[in-house]
Amino acid sequence: MAGYKGIAYADMNVGETVGHYGTTVSKKDIETYFMNAGSTFHQNINGERLFVPPPMAYALTLRAIFHSNIPVDGPILVGHELKCINKVFEGDGIDVDVIIKDKWIKKDRKYIIFDFIVKNTKKDVCFVDSMRVIWPE
Amino acid sequence: MNSVPLDPGKVKIGDLTPEVRYKITNEQIKEYAELSFDHNPLHVDEDFANKSFFKGIIAHGTIPLAYIYESIFKYFRVSWIDDLIMNIKLIAPVRPNDTVACYGMVKSFDTESIVIELSGVNQRKELFIVGEAIISRRTLETGN
Numbered sequence: 176m177a178g179y180k181g182i183a184y185a186d187m188n189v190g191e192t193v194g195h196y197g198t199t200v201s202k203k204d205i206e207t208y209f210m211n212a213g214s215t216f217h218q219n220i221n222g223e224r225l226f227v228p229p230p231m232a233y234a235l236t237l238r239a240i241f242h243s244n245i246p247v248d249g250p251i252l253v254g255h256e257l258k259c260i261n262k263v264f265e266g267d268g269i270d271v272d273v274i275i276k277d278k279w280i281k282k283d284r285k286y287i288i289f290d291f292i293v294k295n296t297k298k299d300v301c302f303v304d305s306m307r308v309i310w311p312e
Numbered sequence: 313m314n315s316v317p318l319d320p321g322k323v324k325i326g327d328l329t330p331e332v333r334y335k336i337t338n339e340q341i342k343e344y345a346e347l348s349f350d351h352n353p354l355h356v357d358e359d360f361a362n363k364s365f366f367k368g369i370i371a372h373g374t375i376p377l378a379y380i381y382e383s384i385f386k387y388f389r390v391s392w393i394d395d396l397i398m399n400i401k402l403i404a405p406v407r408p409n410d411t412v413a414c415y416g417m418v419k420s421f422d423t424e425s426i427v428i429e430l431s432g433v434n435q436r437k438e439l440f441i442v443g444e445a446i447i448s449r450r451t452l453e454t455g456n
């Protein structure tokens with residue numbers, strides 16, 4: 176299964192947009208996420224179109240990074256800062272841009288922060304996720 | 313929303329959000345890999361994972377975050393909070409068959425926001441996640 180040949184650490188430049196992912200979030204996508212999480216908070220929604228729950232935003236940002244062929248084998252996730260700004264409803268189109276926010280080396284570990292900007296088709300920012308990872312190599 | 317949202321005026325320092333407990337399964341990890349396109353071999357390739365620093369399959373770090381959110385949303389009795397900021401640090405891996413328990417505690421509040429300290433522990437009571445949620449009182453008061 177190993178074999179990702181993404182972007183080398185040395186080739187990542189702060190401020191650079193390194194990926195993009197666009198999709199329409201379907202009702203099935205959201206229901207699949209709820210089933211996977213086994214979570215119950217979807218039961219609290221009454222009479223409203225389903226919307227992407229905040230933790231599902233992480234799955235969408237992961238899609239963006241893998242769709243854009245950024246990872247190599249074995250990056251380690253260290254943390255996230257997610258800002259929830261506007262709901263993404265079932266049927267909404269979204270665009271996710273992946274930007275290198277920062278990078279540094281500490282104790283031989285190669286850290287990167289990716290910013291993921293999730294916008295709807297009206298260009299409203301819906302989520303901003305800053306993902307901190309350690310890059311292998 | 314089925315129940316009345318929590319009145320932010322009733323929030324007290326030290327309040328605990330409901331504990332949310334789930335067992336992480338190998339099947340769930342494989343499905344999440346499909347859902348997120350994240351087939352990192354640390355999550356899906358036993359041979360690769362066994363030879364890695366982690367000595368075995370680990371769950372995607374984002375899987376248990378659902379339970380952190382669920383705990384917060386249950387506390388406020390809402391399904392969405394505008395301007396919610398969640399800062400999470402993953403400090404240990406979660407493995408298949410781990411049972412994780414996630415919860416939060418109100419750390420501070422002022423007229424603008426409520427800060428909740430977040431934690432997740434496994435069945436061995438080892439902390440695997442820490443973090444902080446910052447919730448705008450304005451959005452709670454306007455019924456979001």
